[in-house]
Amino acid sequence: MDRQARVLVVAIVVSFIAFLDGAVINVALPSLAEELGGGLALQQWAVDAYLLTLGSLILLAGSLSDSYGRLRIIRIGLAGFAVTSVLCAIAPTGLFFVVSRAFQGAAGALLVPSSLALIVATFAPADQGRAIGRWTAWTTGAFLIGPLFGGLLVDLVSWRLVFWINLLPIAFALVLMHRLGRDEPNPDHERIDWLGAALGIVGLAGTVFALIEQGRFGWSSPVVFVPLVVGVLALVLFVLQERRTAQPMLPLTLFAARNFAMGNLATVFIYAAFSLGPFAMTIFLQEFGGFSATMAGLATLPPTIVLVLLGSRFGELSGRFGPRLFMTLGPIIVGVGYLLTLVVDEDFVYWWQFLPGVIVIGVGMAMTVAPLTSAILGAVEPSRAGIGSAVNNAVARIAGLIAIASISVIAGSQLDVDGYRRTALFVAVALVIGGAISWFGIRNPRLAPERAASA
Structure with missing residues (x-):
């Protein structure tokens, strides 16, 4: 394996670790709360403690990576993720677990921006697009297998195994990185x-x-x-x-670009919904639908499958026709999917009360994600694409963090049928607002003459 291939594998594995842990936790929440107590508040904190430190530190982590070396920051992040995963796995109380999750999020923040920066620093500009495409495809797999894999671990053994299992990919990444050597700090780095x-x-x-x-x-x-x-x-x-x-840490001058500002404003509503909707759906399926953790993982898998199958196609269409239409219709279609799930009642039947809406949600997500990313990154200069991506990543995660923190205000003390209906309606409204912001705020970039002719 040459250096470029090794770097790509390392970047994929370390990002996969951080993304998998975020995707797998939802199916473990009911079992975790049952053992440690704390009810809905503990379930919220189990997700938000991680997102809080991850979202608030991801921009700082990018600066540390530029200043002190990508490999060094990744190694520190992996070591921290390993230690905090063990602490989560052995947590005797809810408070101990939440504090451990917060430190785990801080470690995870060191992994994602450093892995992308490592790709950019290793691959020639002509090869970066393909490498990042592979990185995206593989890391998306974390969201694909996370709920199902986590459900199996919870049902067959314990929610604690969800955290013990992190040690295997961490060890694999550290072994691969041994051949890459060490990088030196940048003597010309800017003040953090x-x-x-x-x-x-x-x-x-x-x-x-x-x-x-x-x-x-x-x-x-x-x-x-x-x-x-x-x-x-x-x-x-x-x-x-x-x-x-x-x-x-957050260059406000980036927001002078219309599409960057409006795209991130749309991101606030869209990704708040993208986080809150699956969170509520997974807990409702287990606590009131009677699903096991594994079955809840399977039941919420269709949107990710549709996203993987159709996401790149909508990305291509966005490149030909511009992102505005897709950023408008995509969130609204996701909102329609959640409205379809409002038919839930006490006699819950997944196949007609949830599945049609879940499939529609997947189509809308596939229509939204790639155009939204391209609109935002296309609005900044290529030399600032890294910080532009980090800002949007932070906005998306913080939006999800605040949305999940607000669920008790929206749903009440528990996610029963009425609580789920209120949450699904709130999610749909947020998505429609995100679509409206995109329609009125986003401007399609002008196509070059040759591209316009081919389109």
């Missing part, structure tokens, strides 16, 4: 925006804590009100810091 990173973490942590815990303590309680105020204030200070610092 530590203050911006700290403000972002405090801002997100405070607001997410308030959203999750308001169901137990109420909005007027100091336990909720104080973190909310501190969080909102920190987010305001974060924006001010990014405006004035010479080397911002």
Whole structure:
């Protein structure tokens, strides 16, 4: 195996680890809450503690990768992911588990941007598109096999095995990386925006804590009100810091490009729905539909299969005709899929109450994902594509984080039939808003003459 092939395999494996852990957790949530207690609040924190540190640190991780070397940051991330996976697996209490998940998200943040940067640094510009295409295809597999694989582990052994199993791909990646040697720090790196990173973490942590815990303590309680105020204030200070610092973690100048700004605004609503919908669906299937973890994984698999089969085709069509139409219709079709699931009742029958909507959801997702990415990255200069991608990735994950934190406000104390209906309706509305933003905000790039003629 030559160096380029080894780098590509390493990049795929380390990203696969981070994505798989995010995809597999939903099916483990009911078993986890049953053993450790905590109900819906623990289930929210099990997902959000990971997304909180992952989303808030992913931009900082990109800066660390550029400054101190991609291989070094990946090794640190893998070691941290291994240790925190063990801590999650042996967690004796819900609090211990949530704290471990937060540290696991921090380790995961070091993996994804560093793996993409490693590809860009290793492959010639002419070969990067193909390499990144392979990276995307393989890492998408994490979302394909994650729910089913996780369900089997939960049903056959324990939810704890979901975390023990992480050690195998981590060991494989470290062995592969041994032949790649070590990279040296960049002596010309820009100053890292530590203050911006700290403000972002405090801002997100405070607001997410308030959203999750308001169901137990109420909005007027100091336990909720104080973190909310501190969080909102920190987010305001974060924006001010990014405006004035010479080397911002989040370059606000990127948002001067219309498609980048509008694309990320659409991302907030679209990916909030993409995170909240499957979260609610998986818990509902297990706790009120009577599904095992494995069957819940299978039941929520069709959208990912459709996305894998049709996603590249819609990407090609978006390249020919522009992303605007697909970014408009795609989210609305996903919303229609969730509206179709509103027929659920106490006598739950998956085949006609859920499956038609689930398939429609998959078609809409396939129509949305690639055009959305191309619209946003196409709006920034090629030299800034890395930070543009990192910003959009962070926006998507933070949107999902806040959406899941808000589920108790939307659904109430449990995801019964009424709670699921309210959540599905909220998801559909968010998707329609995302589609509307795309229609009014996105502008199709002008095609070059030869491309326009071929289209």
